[in-house]
Amino acid sequence: MARHVIRPFAEADLPAAAGLLTQRHQEHRKRHPLLPPDYEDERLALVEVTAAWESEGASGAVMVEGGQITGYLLAAPKPSPAWGPNIWVEAAGHAVRDPEHIRDLYGAAATRWVDEGRTAHYVLVPDDAELIDAWFRLAFGSQHAHAIRPVPDSPLQPPRDLVIRRAARTDIPVLAELDVVLPQHQGRSPVFSSAEVPTLEEALADWEESFDDPAYATFVAEYNDQVIGSAIGCSLDKSSAHNGLARPDNAGFLGFAAVLPSARGLGAGRALGEAVLQWSADTGYTSVVTDWRVTNLLSSRAWPRLGFRQTFHRLHRLIGY
């Protein structure tokens, strides 16, 4: 007799799924207490799973063992063409008692996704080694990191040969240049991001329009009286990439940083990142969140050095090859 039954996810499964999600999040918060405590409450976890279930085009599977639901998986497509013919499992889209069982759930749910032509699969997985290992053995690989750190408790000093200051309107030409530097870098090997690279004119126009927006704190780094890098801090609420269980309360966000290629390795990236950390502390945030492509050989090394610890892994699988 089969030890478990797998069947399609149904609305009546929501409360049981919320219970499983609550347990997963409780374990996750033991490692990352800065993650939002709300979802340790089953009623709030239920809101998140319900949102995943009610997303347009959502589908998934549950595992039943001895009459009890012991795992679920839910995914929905994102409309943006940037993700290809995709299906996304968000942070609230999966929880299992036994990590190995995510493979059975995916095995059942993915049939429909691929039948529908959705061959680019994404999943946001907590930094649980066993769970990540199970997803890896479904041919997923690591694409993107979500990370957090507390705000600093004492002021951080930049190196003596660098000046870090708030950006002025006169910096707009170099800010625009730096806006192009990041997507250019990520468009190349080994990131190969498909994100659009703006023209310098587009970046200039964007800065002219948005420079005075008080929601964003822009810093620049000067070396030998020349601006060589910039970074932007804002509330995490401004980011659409961090939601629900992956959106800590009262958090600042390191939303952008770039250093001109000729000036990298001088400590400007650290000093700019630390300026955003300090700004976050001064603004009254408790923590700071950032994210990076794990294939970006620069940011994936710089941000952990600044004390960011990875909370979620975005894994990716492309079917068909």
Ligand SMILES: CC(C)(COP(=O)(O)OP(=O)(O)OC[C@H]1O[C@@H](n2cnc3c(N)ncnc32)[C@H](O)[C@@H]1OP(=O)(O)O)[C@@H](O)C(=O)NCCC(=O)NCCS
């Ligand atoms: C990411 C970026 C902003 C970092 O700026 P930078 O001025 O080159 O970085 P820094 O010299 O301050 O180095 C930052 C830290 O990373 C470490 N680091 C850099 N390269 C490293 C490497 N190859 N291996 C290990 N550590 C490395 C440095 O040692 C430093 O840590 P430390 O201060 O503890 O020694 C810059 O490289 C950049 O513009 N990259 C392209 C755009 C980009 O990726 N932006 C970030 C998007 S998320």
